[in-house]
Amino acid sequence: MRVNFTVNGRPQEADDVWEGESLLYVLRERLGLPGSKNACEQGECGSCTVRLDGVPVCSCLVAAGQVEGREVVTVEGLADFAKQRAEGGCASGACGTSLQNAQEWQAQGTDSQTGEGTELSPIQQAFIDAGAVQCGFCTPGLLVAADEMLERNPNPTDADIREALSGNLCRCTGYEKIMDAVRLAAARQSEAV
Amino acid sequence: MDFLRPASWEEALAAKAEHPTAVPIAGGTDVMVEINFDHRRPEYLLDLNRIGDLGEWEVGEESVRLGASVPYTKIMENLRAELPGLALASHTVASPQIRNRGGVGGNLGTASPAGDAHPALLAAGAEVEVESVRGSRRIPIDAFYTGVKRNALAADELIRAVHVKKADGPQQFSKVGTRNAMVIAVCAFGLALHPGTRSVRTGIGSAAPTPVRARAAEEFLNAALEEGGFWDNGRIITPSVAKQFADLCSAACNPIDDVRGTASYRRHAVGVMARRTLTWTWESYRGARRTTEGAA
Numbered sequence: 391m392r393v394n395f396t397v398n399g400r401p402q403e404a405d406d407v408w409e410g411e412s413l414l415y416v417l418r419e420r421l422g423l424p425g426s427k428n429a430c431e432q433g434e435c436g437s438c439t440v441r442l443d444g445v446p447v448c449s450c451l452v453a454a455g456q457v458e459g460r461e462v463v464t465v466e467g468l469a470d471f472a473k474q475r476a477e478g479g480c481a482s483g484a485c486g487t488s489l490q491n492a493q494e495w496q497a498q499g500t501d502s503q504t505g506e507g508t509e510l511s512p513i514q515q516a517f518i519d520a521g522a523v524q525c526g527f528c529t530p531g532l533l534v535a536a537d538e539m540l541e542r543n544p545n546p547t548d549a550d551i552r553e554a555l556s557g558n559l560c561r562c563t564g565y566e567k568i569m570d571a572v573r574l575a576a577a578r579q580s581e582a583v
Numbered sequence: 584m585d586f587l588r589p590a591s592w593e594e595a596l597a598a599k600a601e602h603p604t605a606v607p608i609a610g611g612t613d614v615m616v617e618i619n620f621d622h623r624r625p626e627y628l629l630d631l632n633r634i635g636d637l638g639e640w641e642v643g644e645e646s647v648r649l650g651a652s653v654p655y656t657k658i659m660e661n662l663r664a665e666l667p668g669l670a671l672a673s674h675t676v677a678s679p680q681i682r683n684r685g686g687v688g689g690n691l692g693t694a695s696p697a698g699d700a701h702p703a704l705l706a707a708g709a710e711v712e713v714e715s716v717r718g719s720r721r722i723p724i725d726a727f728y729t730g731v732k733r734n735a736l737a738a739d740e741l742i743r744a745v746h747v748k749k750a751d752g753p754q755q756f757s758k759v760g761t762r763n764a765m766v767i768a769v770c771a772f773g774l775a776l777h778p779g780t781r782s783v784r785t786g787i788g789s790a791a792p793t794p795v796r797a798r799a800a801e802e803f804l805n806a807a808l809e810e811g812g813f814w815d816n817g818r819i820i821t822p823s824v825a826k827q828f829a830d831l832c833s834a835a836c837n838p839i840d841d842v843r844g845t846a847s848y849r850r851h852a853v854g855v856m857a858r859r860t861l862t863w864t865w866e867s868y869r870g871a872r873r874t875t876e877g878a879a
């Protein structure tokens with residue numbers, strides 16, 4: 391079947407989608423957006439987290455056909471998404487991330503300056519600055535979940551952060567640096583206002 | 584496989600009548616796991632996401648009509664006062680991502696003995712509104728669970744809503760698991776005080792082939808509370824009464840040994856949860872009496 395939906399602000403069309411296929415599979419294998427990770431395919435790890443009509447969900451548990459006509463934001467579109475939010479929406483109507491740009495999206499550089507030259511969302515920059523990324527497999531899901539929490543709750547307590555990220559597993563960091571990163575992003579966000 | 588996408592409730596009923604083997608998919612948090620792991624290859628998937636009404640709720644005089652697809656997150660955020668037991672249970676389900684998608688309709692559809700909504704619904708008192716092209720009926724929650732992962736739905740029926748009695752007193756939900764998030768209950772317990780009818784209702788999860796009420800325990804406690812004038816005098820429940828109640832709740836279990844726990848552990852834990860939730864709810868009932876009546 392064919393599925394039409396909006397990905398990172400731009401309309402997309404996926405063809406030859408199998409009826410039992412997940413949104414995660416469509417994003418990774420049909421649209422070439424491998425940012426959302428596939429680690430468990432059963433909702434346990436959160437590494438496939440995307441926003442569906444604004445709401446964080448495990449894309450491995452959404453059937454592709456269920457997203458017809460709906461809006462999905464993936465980690466590849468997070469920087470643009472956060473920018474637009476900061477600028478108060480998309481006035482020109484020409485916002486969003488093209489599929490090609492999303493496919494080619496990468497944080498540049500290899501040392502502690504990673505990300506320099508590429509525009510990152512505040513949460514992405516905070517993850518780098520706080521050293522919250524080790525193998526990086528959990529990172530995309532955590533970024534999407536953390537960004538959504540900061541949108542809802544600009545001044546989270548540690549308990550709020552733990553709760554919001556309780557559906558995202560990390561096998562490397564022990565979570566402390568992830569907590570630091572989210573606190574850092576929250577602090578920078580409140581300074582900016 | 585075919586993917587059916589009805590745009591209205593009537594279309595959904597027609598599709599289910601035409602294809603009784605079609606598997607409804609709401610949040611997909613049970614269905615997609617089965618498909619991803621090839622445990623299930625239904626001929627038809629029947630998507631319910633386009634039916635807006637299923638995601639809505641109405642607070643009435645006596646009860647809340649909760650649309651089948653209202654996600655747990657919405658229940659926690661909006662219905663804590665009316666449905667405290669269900670809101671507490673909802674908060675223990677999995678993780679935010681899962682709670683944003685999954686809801687009570689899917690929990691009832693799966694009818695797992697470990698489903699967290701069930702003890703809360705049993706304790707509060709609820710009816711499941713189901714419908715087919717043949718008509719609509721309401722199934723009392725006590726008659727809904729018919730076996731391990733089986734329910735009283737006919738092949739052509741869909742769940743439209745759940746009518747849950749609004750709380751008329753304190754309610755609690757307690758769950759045993761290895762950590763706070765992402766835990767399928769080793770066992771769970773729901774308790775609701777109903778001062779209006781001077782009765783107590785219970786619900787036990789994961790400790791019998793289906794979710795069950797501890798009826799003998801309820802009857803014992805109702806009689807003991809009445810006899811001692813507890814509802815009026817608001818005294819602390821005698822430890823021996825609480826212990827007898829807990830023992831009868833344990834006795835209502837018919838658990839199995841599995842990877843999550845042994846049968847005897849489950850029986851024990853249900854007793855502990857019964858005593859604790861009774862203490863918590865009774866303390867809060869006494870507190871409310873003190874503030875409304877100004878008596879110590």
Ligand SMILES: Cc1cc2nc3c(=O)[nH]c(=O)nc-3n(C[C@H](O)[C@H](O)[C@H](O)COP(=O)(O)OP(=O)(O)OC[C@H]3O[C@@H](n4cnc5c(N)ncnc54)[C@H](O)[C@@H]3O)c2cc1C
Nearest residue numbers: 433609610611612613614677685686689690692698699742
């Ligand atoms: C990682 C993970 C953790 C989980 N943890 C918990 C937990 O802690 N506690 C818990 O209780 N559950 C848990 N679950 C199970 C699941 O999230 C719940 O059972 C949830 O309530 C299912 O709702 P859903 O809308 O996603 O159902 P779906 O997957 O869409 O459907 C579930 C079943 O109900 C049927 N169905 C759905 N809607 C209807 C309807 N309107 N009429 C008739 N049939 C219908 C479907 O055909 C299917 O058989 C977990 C699942 C995952 C993946």
Ligand code: FES
Nearest residue numbers: 431433436438450
């Ligand atoms: S891959 Fe979706 S939650 Fe793990």
Ligand code: FES
Nearest residue numbers: 525528560561562
């Ligand atoms: S950084 Fe490796 S899993 Fe989190």
